[in-house]
Amino acid sequence: MTVAARRTQAERSAATRALIIRATVDSLVELGHAGTTTLEVQRRAGVSRGALLHHFRSRAELLVAAVDELFAAQREAFYAAPKRRGIDEGIDALWRTFNSPLAVAADELWSAARNDAELREALARQNRALRDQVRDMAAEQWTDLVKHPNYEMVLLVVVDAMRGAARARVVRSDRATATRIAAWKRLTHLLLDDATSKRDGSAVGGR
Amino acid sequence: MTVAARRTQAERSAATRALIIRATVDSLVELGHAGTTTLEVQRRAGVSRGALLHHFRSRAELLVAAVDELFAAQREAFYAAPKRRGIDEGIDALWRTFNSPLAVAADELWSAARNDAELREALARQNRALRDQVRDMAAEQWTDLVKHPNYEMVLLVVVDAMRGAARARVVRSDRATATRIAAWKRLTHLLLDDATSKRDGSAVGGR
DNA sequence: CCGCTAACAGTCATCATTGACTGTTAATCC
DNA sequence: GGATTAACAGTCAATGATGACTGTTAGCGG
Secondary structure, eight states: OOOOOOOOOOHHHHHHHHHHHHHHHHHHHHHHHHHOOOHHHHHHTTOOHHHHHHHSSSSHHHHHHHHHHHHHHHHHHHSSOOOOHHHHHHHHHHHHHHSSSHHHHHHHHHHHHHTTTHHHHHHHHHHHHHHHHHHHHHHHTTTTTSSSSTTHHHHHHHHHHHHHHHHGGOOHHHHHHHHHHHHEEEHHHHHHHHHHHHHHHOOOOOO | OOSSSOOHHHHHHHHHHHHHHHHHHHHHHHHHHHHOOOOHHHHHHOHHHHHHHHHEEEEEEEHHHHHHHHHHHHHHHHHHOOOOSSHHHHHHHHHHHHHOOOHHHHHHHHHHHHHHHHHHHHHHHHHHHHHHHHHHHHHHHOOTTSSEEEEEEEHHHHHHHHHHHHHGGGGOOOHHHHHHHHHHHHHHHHHHHHHHSSSSSOOOOOO
């Protein structure tokens, strides 16, 4: 039955470990933090209890590993994304990252972190690294915009706004989301794009 | 032993009900959604299991009641707040509402709502009501700003940004928060306050 | 003042989750 | 090629949460 070729221990170990972490992330996306029990993970991964507890001695350890994995994936996604130049494309790309399953899973952990010091520490650490990277990549892509005196302010506000919008998305319609995206773009144009700031774009409001 | 004066049944009932809900909110603030078990609530409220289950037949019912209470309290807080006129005061007041224990508890429920249709429905309903009220009160206070073509856009973005900032607050320093508040104010001034938009205020950025 | 019902009090069975624990297989080292 | 150890497999006891269930008391209506 051992159809698979001989594998080294390190390979086997890494494979199951990755399998478990992937199952954890999937569970976080579908069932949330509370629903992500060690039993659920082991079912999804198709591994035994022994296997799971061999790699991660506790549920907390498993979640921390998931955090690391999530942020690493986010970083890779940023690197892999095609380079954009325009403001609108930048906003769209940024918003897309907030909608990926990775972001959903991470969000779930942010919620749990308030009452879990270990998780909070892990998230804070990874978040700093990600933020610095985003900053660098943004500077790299929008060489002209970065110099604008309003740049830091706009980036700060728009990213937070996206985070907030993502949060309430569970009860929000697509239309309401579209309105927000338009608002972010218009606001960014008004404050960063001097060429556009003169011609007043179409209204963005709406009930 | 019955030192207290005779009370009508309705009074007794309402009193314990309120006691239980308050305990629920407290628990949500301190221990989060996961930590808010029916046992924890009954301990905090100092009521028996029978009392708790008499008023709320399930944990879900209890949480929905907490949602209603939280939003009602938020509404009252808005009404009770002194009327403000300036942009800075408005931003400060708005941000304060995001920091109240009520908001923390509500936040905890927003997280849980993703995997709980009943809770999600309750939150959506109350959220609509609250949003409409905030809109009305804002219009009432800033009669001049409301007419500004950028008004809707700014309100949308700033409120979302606050929501997002509140979310990551668990790992954020006070300094970082102050930077954000400054950014919101400056941005609002730039886009709504035509008098201020000419003189370019001090930079708001910073690593 | 008496029967009735709402408002509790307290216990219990059931179930889910966790991590410890013991047993087994397969890779690696000498 | 035998010993050793990592990588699993599978079971179990302990814990904690939930809601059902039975018993008791106090207000209320007639």
